[in-house]
Amino acid sequence: MSKESKKEITVRNKQAVETTSGEPTWSGRFFTPAADIYSSDEAITLVLDMPGVTQEELDIDLRDGVLTIVGKVPDEPAEYRLMQQEYEIGGYLRRFNISDKVDRDGISAKLKDGVLTLVLPKAEEIRPRKIEVHVG
Amino acid sequence: MWRWNTSVFDDLLRMQREMEQLHRSLSSAVGPRVYPAINIYDSPEGYRLRAELPGIDPASLDITVTRNEVVLKGERTLPELEENSHYHRRERDHGKFSRAFAMPDNIDPDAVLARYEHGVLDVLLPRLPEAQPRKVAITS
Numbered sequence: 048m049s050k051e052s053k054k055e056i057t058v059r060n061k062q063a064v065e066t067t068s069g070e071p072t073w074s075g076r077f078f079t080p081a082a083d084i085y086s087s088d089e090a091i092t093l094v095l096d097m098p099g100v101t102q103e104e105l106d107i108d109l110r111d112g113v114l115t116i117v118g119k120v121p122d123e124p125a126e127y128r129l130m131q132q133e134y135e136i137g138g139y140l141r142r143f144n145i146s147d148k149v150d151r152d153g154i155s156a157k158l159k160d161g162v163l164t165l166v167l168p169k170a171e172e173i174r175p176r177k178i179e180v181h182v183g
Numbered sequence: 184m185w186r187w188n189t190s191v192f193d194d195l196l197r198m199q200r201e202m203e204q205l206h207r208s209l210s211s212a213v214g215p216r217v218y219p220a221i222n223i224y225d226s227p228e229g230y231r232l233r234a235e236l237p238g239i240d241p242a243s244l245d246i247t248v249t250r251n252e253v254v255l256k257g258e259r260t261l262p263e264l265e266e267n268s269h270y271h272r273r274e275r276d277h278g279k280f281s282r283a284f285a286m287p288d289n290i291d292p293d294a295v296l297a298r299y300e301h302g303v304l305d306v307l308l309p310r311l312p313e314a315q316p317r318k319v320a321i322t323s
Contacts, residue, residue: 081274081275081276082272082274082275083261083270083272083273083274083275084270084271084272085264085268085269085270085271086268086269086271087265087267087268088267091271092268094275096237096238096275096302097237097302098235098236098237098301098302098303099235099301099302099303100301100302101301123222123224124226126226126227127224127225127226127231128224128225128226129222129223129224130223130224130225130230131221131222131223131284132222132223133220133221133222134220134221134222134235159238160237160238160239160299160301160302161235161236161237161238161301161302161303162237162238162302
């Protein structure tokens with residue numbers, strides 16, 4: 048038994064993204080960030096793990112119903128020599144289809160400690176409503 | 184003749200590189216591994232251990248360093264959802280972790296610096312002064 052035999056949490060290997068078509072300006076490797084998606088009556092929330100991404104290197108784009116999230120991560124300095132490698136350095140790329148039922152102007156984003164949180168408010172007309180029953 | 188030999192050698196080298204790349208991509212597809220994923224570098228300032236730990240409270244991290252070992256412990260917790268919310272997709276992991284790394288026996292534990300930035304932990308492990316390379320002057 049190794050010292051590390053009782054772990055409750057495991058690493059998900061980074062999944063490389065193919066960016067050969069349509070994105071000629073991007074160079075380097077991109078990985079799919081792990082994402083949680085949850086919803087409430089008011090909004091859909093996307094939470095993405097993007098360690099190493101700064102606000103300046105994050106690009107969020109919504110067009111034609113597709114939300115594209117791209118984060119770039121700088122390479123390690125060239126004078127650093129790898130002694131042990133378990134993760135690869137690269138950017139993050141993920142796309143989500145956004146339904147018409149999202150209030151697109153109301154989308155907000157927050158990046159903190161390598162975690163991106165996107166809140167997509169549901170459009171007013173699809174929010175569940177309590178119907179009052181009047182007793183006649 | 185020599186040119187021909189050289190190009191064959193180049194081809195073999197290229198094939199070898201491709202095989203190594205394939206091997207790396209296959210071995211990295213073998214899951215699950217111990218959390219968090221780390222890289223260790225040898226830098227001019229000392230060894231550097233980096234770990235991808237997005238969304239961690241740095242106060243929950245416990246880093247212990249001796250001359251030849253680094254132990255990293257912590258817990259990643261995700262906030263509870265509000266009552267009327269529910270998950271559609273859950274890919275982000277949470278839980279406790281503890282890892283130990285054997286290092287060359289020349290770390291100066293008193294000089295260690297740890298930084299947490301943009302979800303990446305960076306632990307700088309300076310080498311003990313006597314272990315640093317010294318330029319030797321030759322007198323004639």
